[in-house]
Amino acid sequence: xxxxxxxxxxxxxxxxxxxxxxxxxxxxxxxxxxxxxxxxxxxxxxxxxxxxxxxxxxxxxxxxxxxxxxxxxxxxxxxxxxxxxxxxxxxxxxxxxxxxxxxxxxxxxxxxxxxxxxxxxxxxxxxxxxxxxxxxxxxxxxxxxxxxxxxxxxxxxxxxxxxxxxxxxxxxxxxxxxxxxxxxxxxxxxxxxxxxxxxxxxxxxxxxxxxxxxxx
Amino acid sequence: xxxxxxxxxxxxxxxxxxxxxxxxxxxxxxxxxxxxxxxxxxxxxxxxxxxxxxxxxxxxxxxxxxxxxxxxxxxxxxxxxxxxxxxxxxxxxxxxxxxxxxxxxxxxxxxxxxxxxxxxxxxxxxxxxxxxxxxxxxxxxxxxxxxxxxxxxxxxxxxxxxxxxxxxxxxxxxxxxxxxxxxxxxxxxxxxxxxxxxxxxxxxxxxxxxxxxxxx
Numbered sequence: 001x002x003x004x005x006x007x008x009x010x011x012x013x014x015x016x017x018x019x020x021x022x023x024x025x026x027x028x029x030x031x032x033x034x035x036x037x038x039x040x041x042x043x044x045x046x047x048x049x050x051x052x053x054x055x056x057x058x059x060x061x062x063x064x065x066x067x068x069x070x071x072x073x074x075x076x077x078x079x080x081x082x083x084x085x086x087x088x089x090x091x092x093x094x095x096x097x098x099x100x101x102x103x104x105x106x107x108x109x110x111x112x113x114x115x116x117x118x119x120x121x122x123x124x125x126x127x128x129x130x131x132x133x134x135x136x137x138x139x140x141x142x143x144x145x146x147x148x149x150x151x152x153x154x155x156x157x158x159x160x161x162x163x164x165x166x167x168x169x170x171x172x173x174x175x176x177x178x179x180x181x182x183x184x185x186x187x188x189x190x191x192x193x194x195x196x197x198x199x200x201x202x203x204x205x206x207x208x209x210x211x212x213x214x215x216x
Numbered sequence: 217x218x219x220x221x222x223x224x225x226x227x228x229x230x231x232x233x234x235x236x237x238x239x240x241x242x243x244x245x246x247x248x249x250x251x252x253x254x255x256x257x258x259x260x261x262x263x264x265x266x267x268x269x270x271x272x273x274x275x276x277x278x279x280x281x282x283x284x285x286x287x288x289x290x291x292x293x294x295x296x297x298x299x300x301x302x303x304x305x306x307x308x309x310x311x312x313x314x315x316x317x318x319x320x321x322x323x324x325x326x327x328x329x330x331x332x333x334x335x336x337x338x339x340x341x342x343x344x345x346x347x348x349x350x351x352x353x354x355x356x357x358x359x360x361x362x363x364x365x366x367x368x369x370x371x372x373x374x375x376x377x378x379x380x381x382x383x384x385x386x387x388x389x390x391x392x393x394x395x396x397x398x399x400x401x402x403x404x405x406x407x408x409x410x411x412x413x414x415x416x417x418x419x420x421x422x423x424x425x426x427x428x429x430x431x432x
Contacts, residue, residue: 064293064294064297067283067293067297068289068290068293071287073284074284077280077283077284078280081280081283081300084297084300084301085300085304088301088304165397168393168397169393169394169397173393175393177384177385177389177391177393177396178385180393180396180397180400181381181384181385181396181400184396184397184400184401185400185404188401188404
């Protein structure tokens with residue numbers, strides 16, 4: 001029984017890594033579509049989001065089947081419950097990435113943000129891509145050093161998020177209302193993307209070390 | 217054993233109703249603080265959010281204890297897993313309400329949005345309060361008619377959300393960049409608040425009818 005359980009847990013872990021890789025691919029393409037006003041790439045991201053959704057539903061069903069069949073307790077139980085939560089966060093990360101792609105699609109053939117903000121958003125995108133890649137690695141190898149790095153990158157994203165508001169509300173801002181709306185939304189999506197990654201990283205850290213970190 | 221399980225499930229359900237009532241109170245106050253630029257009410261909402269967070273953590277721990285001790289299967293297992301998800305959504309609804317209160321606090325003594333949008337936001341707030349109250353009732357009595365009503369009200373919120381963008385991007389918009397940012401964020405928070413309620417309502421409907429509705 002124990003051996004079957006370990007094997008099923010391994011399947012759950014592999015599933016989470018696969019979804020995280022899909023999310024990393026999605027944010028990488030969404031960022032490129034956003035930076036380069038590449039509408040067909042944006043549409044690819046939007047079209048592929050249901051794959052992430054389906055993968056998380058399948059993973060949840062697997063986790064629920066394990067709960068029913070193996071009836072895990074203590075740490076084993078918390079691993080399976082954490083997997084359900086991690087899957088929900090990954091699903092939302094895919095949504096954020098899709099929203100970023102949607103902004104690129106709506107504004108095509110124009111760029112989403114004016115020149116003065118492009119460097120900021122390209123940096124936010126770069127960090128989110130790095131965070132997503134590290135998250136996939138972290139889910140795979142549970143190296144808590146990666147969790148630390150994800151948190152540090154999230155701090156950088158938060159600082160960039162604030163800098164977007166400073167710029168948009170500053171005296172030199174010449175953007176139209178649509179630029180202000182898009183910059184606000186895009187910045188919020190990047191920030192939420194990174195927040196979800198941090199919340200997943202905390203859970204993995206708990207699983208690796210046994211230190212329980214509450215949800216909020 | 218079965219009787220103990222039913223009693224524990226009842227405890228979970230009561231816990232969810234209590235949290236939903238806290239959320240309803242929170243969005244009611246946040247909306248009032250937003251509409252009336254009431255900074256002390258806004259601060260009350262912000263100060264009370266940790267109560268919602270703590271209540272969801274406690275409820276999650278109860279649900280995990282039930283999984284460990286009762287080892288439910290089939291429908292019983294799905295009820296407990298759904299409770300974990302509902303609690304996560306309620307926690308986020310509390311966050312959205314807090315964000316709305318934060319906007320009111322930041323802009324005090326000014327109003328958050330210019331006159332031309334006040335009617336729209338007061339209507340969004342009214343609908344979100346109604347949704348939250350109906351959600352608490354729905355969690356209590358599992359009357360699926362309420363789930364339907366919540367979905368209809370969410371449709372109205374979505375329409376209002378789009379109308380905010382129409383107004384902000386229209387030719388008659390005279391708002392400053394800060395008005396555009398705040399209107400964008402406030403509208404997004406209201407829309408997400410209602411989305412979470414719909415996702416909870418779907419889960420309750422599943423629990424009441426047995427029709428499984430996947431996460432996304």
